[in-house]
Amino acid sequence: MTTSASGQPGVIDVTILMPCLDERITLPACIDTAEQAVATFAARGLTAEILISDNGSTDGSREYAESRGCRVTLCPQRGYGAALIHGIEEARGRFIVMGDSDASYDFREGVPMVAKLEEGYDLCMGNRFTGKIMPGAMPPMNRYLGNPVLSGILNLFFHSGVGDAHSGLRAFRRDAALDLQLNSPGMEFASELVVKAALKQLRMTEVPITLHPDGRDRKPHLRPWRDGWRHLRFLLALSPLWMFLIPSAALIGMALLLAGPLLTTRSGEMVQIGPFPIGDHWLILAGGMFNLGLSGFTLGTIAQVWASKRGFYSRSRILNDGVAVIRDDRAVLVGAVIAGAGVLFMAAVLFDFLRGGFGPGGRIRETVIGTSLVLAGIQIIFASFVVSLIDSELPPRM
Numbered sequence: 001m002t003t004s005a006s007g008q009p010g011v012i013d014v015t016i017l018m019p020c021l022d023e024r025i026t027l028p029a030c031i032d033t034a035e036q037a038v039a040t041f042a043a044r045g046l047t048a049e050i051l052i053s054d055n056g057s058t059d060g061s062r063e064y065a066e067s068r069g070c071r072v073t074l075c076p077q078r079g080y081g082a083a084l085i086h087g088i089e090e091a092r093g094r095f096i097v098m099g100d101s102d103a104s105y106d107f108r109e110g111v112p113m114v115a116k117l118e119e120g121y122d123l124c125m126g127n128r129f130t131g132k133i134m135p136g137a138m139p140p141m142n143r144y145l146g147n148p149v150l151s152g153i154l155n156l157f158f159h160s161g162v163g164d165a166h167s168g169l170r171a172f173r174r175d176a177a178l179d180l181q182l183n184s185p186g187m188e189f190a191s192e193l194v195v196k197a198a199l200k201q202l203r204m205t206e207v208p209i210t211l212h213p214d215g216r217d218r219k220p221h222l223r224p225w226r227d228g229w230r231h232l233r234f235l236l237a238l239s240p241l242w243m244f245l246i247p248s249a250a251l252i253g254m255a256l257l258l259a260g261p262l263l264t265t266r267s268g269e270m271v272q273i274g275p276f277p278i279g280d281h282w283l284i285l286a287g288g289m290f291n292l293g294l295s296g297f298t299l300g301t302i303a304q305v306w307a308s309k310r311g312f313y314s315r316s317r318i319l320n321d322g323v324a325v326i327r328d329d330r331a332v333l334v335g336a337v338i339a340g341a342g343v344l345f346m347a348a349v350l351f352d353f354l355r356g357g358f359g360p361g362g363r364i365r366e367t368v369i370g371t372s373l374v375l376a377g378i379q380i381i382f383a384s385f386v387v388s389l390i391d392s393e394l395p396p397r398m
Helices: 027-043 061-067 080-090 107-118 140-158 174-179 189-199 224-237 240-263 282-309 317-327 330-354 364-391
Strands: 012-020 048-054 071-074 093-098 123-133 170-173 204-211 271-273 276-278
Touching: 012 027, 012 061, 012 080, 012 107, 027 048, 027 061, 027 107, 048 061, 048 080, 061 071, 071 080, 080 093, 080 174, 080 189, 093 107, 093 174, 107 123, 107 170, 107 204, 123 189, 140 189, 140 224, 140 240, 170 174, 170 189, 189 204, 189 224, 224 240, 240 271, 240 282, 282 317, 282 364, 317 330, 317 364, 330 364
Parallel strands: 012 048, 012 093, 048 071, 123 204
Antiparallel strands: 093 170, 123 170, 271 276
8 A cells, every 4th residue: 555745545646647559669768767757756755656558558568567567557448548538547646647658758857747736736738849849759740730720729719828738748636637527538638638627727837848759660649630630620519619609600690791682672683792793592592501500509509508517618698698598488489480480481482372473483582581480490499499408407427
């Protein structure tokens, strides 16, 4: 049984965590620097362990780690994120220093990160761009495009203030990480940790670190285009404002700008927009844009309610008012009225058609307005049911 500096049995101060999948070649160098970090922690009165979260290695990695005195835990699910999540759950330390086991990071640089956690920070990131990137350590596409773009998008969406959001060396409080309910099994785990920490308003900081060339004799597990897309998709999924609401508002705005001039003229007249004359047929495009925008807006509202229910966001006053409207069925009533108005338009068109009152191309305005209103009303009704269902759920256990 290990006793921490605080004297609490069974709990230690620091866990150095490495995910591992067939890393027998690079593990020696990683464990060497990790052991030196453990010695430094000991000199400062902190107890530490080295934990290897093995992801199904078949090259003797697990056996080698055990022979060096490391604790090994077996993760049954494949994936970089899965191995780290499993390792966080199995860690005994109050603080966790996580780093890749490909010899690209020096675990001695985790010591100042833990010092930041002792100061009261919840997460400390290693920043390779303010530190040093050794020659050949990072492909030019990742260095000048992938990492800066994804980190920039993450900061734009979530205001994390982190300059290197995808660094493989970072330290955090174990209880804070568990509270985030991390669940990304793949490389997008790197983004998930920072995003959820920002949404939870955890205290974050950075220290400069050095990135060394990958020491393996094979291709890395990282696939730049595939994993880059997965990171971007994850960022968009957790940002309803940028994924749904802003594009939807733009679509609805363009639809109204297009329909407005046409609806202020008599049916069949052309309207001049810049050098282009347009007629009533353009209302079909406007109607499609309006309903697509409304679909995005309702999906964005659903996503915001779900995210706030999961504890990722604090509800704004606007969202609270909107949920209140939905919960007391006012939104269903509004949707029914809008759909009913659309049915009246469509009934008038159908009546005129049965009388033989118009031929090909006639009553375009009434047809587009009627179908748009019916679709809009039905979408509002459906969305209100989904929001009510999500909002009535009990919050997840922490």
